[in-house]
Amino acid sequence: MADNTEFEGISPYSDEEAVAALSKMADHPMVYTASKILFPDQRIDFLSKTIKSVESIDDFQKQVMSKAVVWDLENTAHNFSYDGISNISPDKKHLFLSNHRDIILDPAITQYVFFENGLPMTEICVGDNLLANKYVEALLRSNRMIKVIRGISARELYNSSQLLSRYIRQTITSGEHSVWLAQKQGRAKNGIDATEQGLLKMLDMSGTADFKQNFSELGIIPLSISYEYEPCDSRKAREMLISRTQKYVKSKNEDMHSILIGIRQKKGNIHLNIGSEITIDEIENAAMAQKNDRYQAIKAAVDRRVVEGYKLWHTNYVAYDMLNKTTKYSDYYTKEQYESFEAYMHHKFRKIELRLDRVALREIFLGIYANPVISKEKLFLGPDSE
Numbered sequence: 001m002a003d004n005t006e007f008e009g010i011s012p013y014s015d016e017e018a019v020a021a022l023s024k025m026a027d028h029p030m031v032y033t034a035s036k037i038l039f040p041d042q043r044i045d046f047l048s049k050t051i052k053s054v055e056s057i058d059d060f061q062k063q064v065m066s067k068a069v070v071w072d073l074e075n076t077a078h079n080f081s082y083d084g085i086s087n088i089s090p091d092k093k094h095l096f097l098s099n100h101r102d103i104i105l106d107p108a109i110t111q112y113v114f115f116e117n118g119l120p121m122t123e124i125c126v127g128d129n130l131l132a133n134k135y136v137e138a139l140l141r142s143n144r145m146i147k148v149i150r151g152i153s154a155r156e157l158y159n160s161s162q163l164l165s166r167y168i169r170q171t172i173t174s175g176e177h178s179v180w181l182a183q184k185q186g187r188a189k190n191g192i193d194a195t196e197q198g199l200l201k202m203l204d205m206s207g208t209a210d211f212k213q214n215f216s217e218l219g220i221i222p223l224s225i226s227y228e229y230e231p232c233d234s235r236k237a238r239e240m241l242i243s244r245t246q247k248y249v250k251s252k253n254e255d256m257h258s259i260l261i262g263i264r265q266k267k268g269n270i271h272l273n274i275g276s277e278i279t280i281d282e283i284e285n286a287a288m289a290q291k292n293d294r295y296q297a298i299k300a301a302v303d304r305r306v307v308e309g310y311k312l313w314h315t316n317y318v319a320y321d322m323l324n325k326t327t328k329y330s331d332y333y334t335k336e337q338y339e340s341f342e343a344y345m346h347h348k349f350r351k352i353e354l355r356l357d358r359v360a361l362r363e364i365f366l367g368i369y370a371n372p373v374i375s376k377e378k379l380f381l382g383p384d385s386e
Contacts, residue, residue: 012145025138058121122179
């Protein structure tokens with residue numbers, strides 16, 4: 001059995017650790033609040049008692065987390081769909097490289113789809129900035145969270161990245177678990193889904209063989225999740241606008257507020273696409289390139305699948321035409337949908353301080369929705385939305 005001592009600081013809880021941690025958080029006031037929302041037909045202590053009764057992480061996923069995702073999809077989404085489940089080999093572990101739009105929902109929805117299809121759920125890479133308190137840490141690490149260390153010096157970051165890469169590779173190649181990892185650090189706030197080349201370098205440096213073997217043994221499958229109404233869209237636009245002129249500093253508990261808004265916000269339609277695995281031929285072709293070009297080739301293969309799998313909604317087409325003052329995609333939305341999205345945008349702006357430039361804010365906000373259309377265009381793909 002592999003020695004996992006070096007990974008104790010970043011690895012998820014074991015079943016025993018999760019049961020103990022969850023039991024301690026079961027009587028937190030927020031648990032009772034969540035119980036009223038998720039299980040309105042039950043006694044107010046239903047969730048607390050359920051958490052105290054779980055016997056393993058899988059049990060917690062089945063009894064609590066899957067039901068929480070169902071509640072969110074039923075109450076904040078118009079329709080949820082997914083495709084590509086057959087691309088997952090049930091007898092193999094994978095690295096799922098996903099685009100990232102919502103802090104919690106992206107991996108949570110992915111786990112739910114796996115759960116519903118009888119597939120093992122993955123471990124999930126999450127930034128340690130979300131571990132705001134011991135209750136949040138207990139919740140996340142009981143959901144197979146791999147801690148990604150952030151906000152450290154360059155040297156510390158290098159060492160931390162090496163440790164994370166080794167852990168991901170060992171977890172996958174040992175056959176223990178698959179891993180969910182965002183294709184870049186943080187959410188794609190501007191609507192552009194692109195894999196960070198540095199992330200691919202990080203994954204390669206833990207391998208002990210050649211480039212081809214190092215990447216082929218990870219079994220990389222790209223994921224693409226798309227929301228009709230982008231979670232925290234106006235907050236993302238505000239942050240990007242402020243960042244144009246100064247360093248953006250997050251307020252206390254800002255990440256937690258974003259999590260709660262993302263969960264409760266109306267999201268319209270949601271779609272998850274599970275792409276095909278990066279092939280041996282693609283990896284071999286990349287291996288023949290020089291230095292950084294090799295990583296660019298893997299990046300291109302991942303990005304192509306993510307963009308291809310992204311489902312465009314009427315909000316994307318409306319935003320594109322608004323931003324570019326055109327009617328290019330007018331066949332993909334109605335007059336009513338155009339006016340509704342415009343009203344939605346202005347409603348969101350009312351919650352943003354008046355001192356911020358409304359023209360620039362509008363441009364950024366529309367870009368969040370328009371950029372997926374532009375990404376599709378760059379791949380010479382026609383509109384794929386219904």
